[in-house]
Amino acid sequence: MPIKIKVVLPTAFVRHTDGQKQFDSAATNLPGLIADIDQTFPALSTQIKDEGGKLRRFINIYVNDEDIRFLGGETYAFQDGDEVMLIPSIAGGCC
Amino acid sequence: MEYSCSAYELKCNECGRRFGNRPLSGCPDCLAPLEIVYDLEAARGTFTRQAIQAGPFNIWRYAALLPIPEGFQPDLPVGFTPLIRAKNLGKRIGATNLYVKNDAVCFPTLSFKDRVVSVALANAQKFGFDIVGCSSTGNLANSVAAQAARLGLKATILVPADLEPAKILNTQVYGARLVRIDGNYDHVNRLCTQIADEYAWGFVNVNLRPYYAEGSKTVGYEIAEQLGWRLPDNVVCPMAGGSLIRKIRKAFNELIYLGLVEDKPVRFFGAQATGCSPISQAVKQGLDYIEPQRPNTIARSLAIGNPADGPAAAKMILSTGGWAEDVSDIEIVSGMQELAETEGIFTETAGGVTTAVTARLYAHGRISPDDITVVCITGNGLKTTDAISGQYREERAVRPRIADFDEYLRELDASTEPELATAGASLAY
Numbered sequence: 434m435p436i437k438i439k440v441v442l443p444t445a446f447v448r449h450t451d452g453q454k455q456f457d458s459a460a461t462n463l464p465g466l467i468a469d470i471d472q473t474f475p476a477l478s479t480q481i482k483d484e485g486g487k488l489r490r491f492i493n494i495y496v497n498d499e500d501i502r503f504l505g506g507e508t509y510a511f512q513d514g515d516e517v518m519l520i521p522s523i524a525g526g527c528c
Numbered sequence: 529m530e531y532s533c534s535a536y537e538l539k540c541n542e543c544g545r546r547f548g549n550r551p552l553s554g555c556p557d558c559l560a561p562l563e564i565v566y567d568l569e570a571a572r573g574t575f576t577r578q579a580i581q582a583g584p585f586n587i588w589r590y591a592a593l594l595p596i597p598e599g600f601q602p603d604l605p606v607g608f609t610p611l612i613r614a615k616n617l618g619k620r621i622g623a624t625n626l627y628v629k630n631d632a633v634c635f636p637t638l639s640f641k642d643r644v645v646s647v648a649l650a651n652a653q654k655f656g657f658d659i660v661g662c663s664s665t666g667n668l669a670n671s672v673a674a675q676a677a678r679l680g681l682k683a684t685i686l687v688p689a690d691l692e693p694a695k696i697l698n699t700q701v702y703g704a705r706l707v708r709i710d711g712n713y714d715h716v717n718r719l720c721t722q723i724a725d726e727y728a729w730g731f732v733n734v735n736l737r738p739y740y741a742e743g744s745k746t747v748g749y750e751i752a753e754q755l756g757w758r759l760p761d762n763v764v765c766p767m768a769g770g771s772l773i774r775k776i777r778k779a780f781n782e783l784i785y786l787g788l789v790e791d792k793p794v795r796f797f798g799a800q801a802t803g804c805s806p807i808s809q810a811v812k813q814g815l816d817y818i819e820p821q822r823p824n825t826i827a828r829s830l831a832i833g834n835p836a837d838g839p840a841a842a843k844m845i846l847s848t849g850g851w852a853e854d855v856s857d858i859e860i861v862s863g864m865q866e867l868a869e870t871e872g873i874f875t876e877t878a879g880g881v882t883t884a885v886t887a888r889l890y891a892h893g894r895i896s897p898d899d900i901t902v903v904c905i906t907g908n909g910l911k912t913t914d915a916i917s918g919q920y921r922e923e924r925a926v927r928p929r930i931a932d933f934d935e936y937l938r939e940l941d942a943s944t945e946p947e948l949a950t951a952g953a954s955l956a957y
C-alpha cells in the first residue's frame with residue numbers, strides 16, 4: 434500500500450520550493466525522500482547536500498518529534514502519516 | 529564612559545560568506561552556524577591594556593571587541609568575576625597551580641549566562657524586538673527573565689518541564705512568561721527554532737545566537753587579565769552546546785593577535801556528565817562527528833544530547849592537544865561537595881561535573897601538576913540544591929544549655945566521626 438508522509442521545511446528553505454513550507458511525499462525512507470527532493474526541488478537539494486552529495490551535517494531530521502538517528506537513521510521505514518521535519522541545528526544550554 | 533566598538537559583522541564558519549548585522553543564526557547557503565568577526569586592525573587602537581584597565585570592573589571594559597550596537601549604553605555591571613587560586617582543591621587532587629574562575633557569582637542571576645544575555649539583549653533592542661525569549665535548561669532562563677525586566681522587554685521562555693524548581697521560580701519572579709515543554713532540552717530547542725521562524729521574537733540562543741555567544745569571550749579576557757596579562761597552560765570548561773570553550777579560545781587568540789599577551793599554546797579540556805556526553809565521546813574517539821544522545825543526568829544544565837557547536841568544540845579540543853572526560857552522577861555530587869569544602873564555592877551540578885572531571889584529568893596524568901590550569905565554574909549551587917539534598921542528615925535540636933551542648937558534641941563525635949571523615953574524600957577518579 435502506498436504511504437504518504439508530510440515534509441515540513443524551515444522558512445530558510447522555501448526560496449527553493451516556490452514558497453511551499455510543506456509538501457507530501459511517497460518516500461518510504463530517508464534516501465527515498467532525498468531522491469524525491471532531488472527530483473521535485475533540485476535547488477533545495479543542492480542546499481541541503483554538500484559537494485559530495487551527502488546531507489549537510491548542520492541539518493537535523495525529525496520524524497514526529499524524534500531525531501531520525503534515534504529511529505535508525507537511513508534504515509527507518511516511514512509510516513503512513515509521518516511528519517518529517519528538516520531543521521538546521523542550533524545550540525543553547527548552559528555552555 | 530564612551531564605549532567604542534570595533535566594526536563587526538556576521539560571517540559563515542563554513543563558506544566564509546558575510547551577512548552584515550541582523551538576527552540570523554545560520555548561513556542561508558550551507559546552514560552552518562554564523563560567527564561574529566571584527567576589524568581587528570581597527571581594534572589595535574582601542575583594545576589596549578591601558579584602555580581596558582581604565583574601564584569599569586565588568587564585561588564592558590572589553591566592549592571594543594564585543595558586538596555592541598552604536599549608542600548602546602550598558603549600565604548593568606555584569607562579569608569580572610573572581611579568579612581564585614585554588615590551593616586547597618589543588619592539594620586534594622594533586623595540582624600545584626590551580627585556579628577557579630568563579631561565575632557562580634556572576635551578576636545579576638549567578639551564572640555565566642548573565643554575560644551572554646547582556647550582549648544578546650543589547651542587540652535585541654537594536655533589531656527592534658519587543659519580545660525576547662530563549663530555550664533554556666535554567667540559567668539562561670533566569671538571566672533572560674531578569675535582564676528583560678530591567679530593559680522593559682517582554683520575555684517568553686521555554687524550558688523542559690522537569691527543570692529544577694529553583695530555576696523555574698528564579699525565572700517567574702521577574703515576570704517572565706514561562707512555558708514548560710513536555711520533552712527534553714533538544715525538543716525545546718527544536719520548538720524554539722520553529723517559533724523564531726514564525727514569530728518576530730528575538731530568541732537569544734536562536735536568531736540572536738551569534739551575538740549572544742560572543743558574550744562568552746569575556747570569560748577568556750578576564751582570565752588573561754586576572755593572571756596578569758598571561759595565558760594559562762590549560763583550561764577546563766563544562767560543555768553543553770560546546771560554545772563557551774570555543775569562545776574562551778577565541779578571546780585568547782584575539783589577545784595574542786593584538787599583542788596583549790604572549791603567544792603560547794593553551795590546551796583545552798572539556799567536561800561532561802556521562803549521562804549526556806556526546807562531545808566527550810567524540811573527543812575520546814578522536815572524531816569531530818557528534819553522535820546524538822538522549823540525556824539522562826542530574827547535570828541538567830549540560831544535558832544537550834545534540835550540541836550544535838559540538839563538532840567544532842571536539843575538533844578544537846583535539847587540535848590543542850587537550851582532552852574531554854565525563855563523570856557519573858555520583859561523582860558530580862562529590863565534585864560539588866569537594867569544591868565547596870575546599871574552596872568555599874557552592875556550584876551547581878555543572879560545576880560538580882567540571883570539578884570531578886578536573887580531578888580525573890590530574891589523576892590520569894592528562895594535566896601536569898605544575899601547569900597553570902584554570903577551571904571554569906559557570907553556575908551557582910543554590911539553584912540545584914535538590915541534587916545534594918539528602919546528602920546531609922538533619923540533626924536533632926539541642927536545648928540552649930552548655931551541658932546539653934557538651935552531651936550533643938560527645939554524641940556527634942561517637943556517631944558521625946567515621947562518616948564525616950569519608951565525606952568528599954572518597955572519590956576514586
Ligand SMILES: [Zn+2]
Binds near residue numbers: 540558559
Ligand atoms: Zn555558509
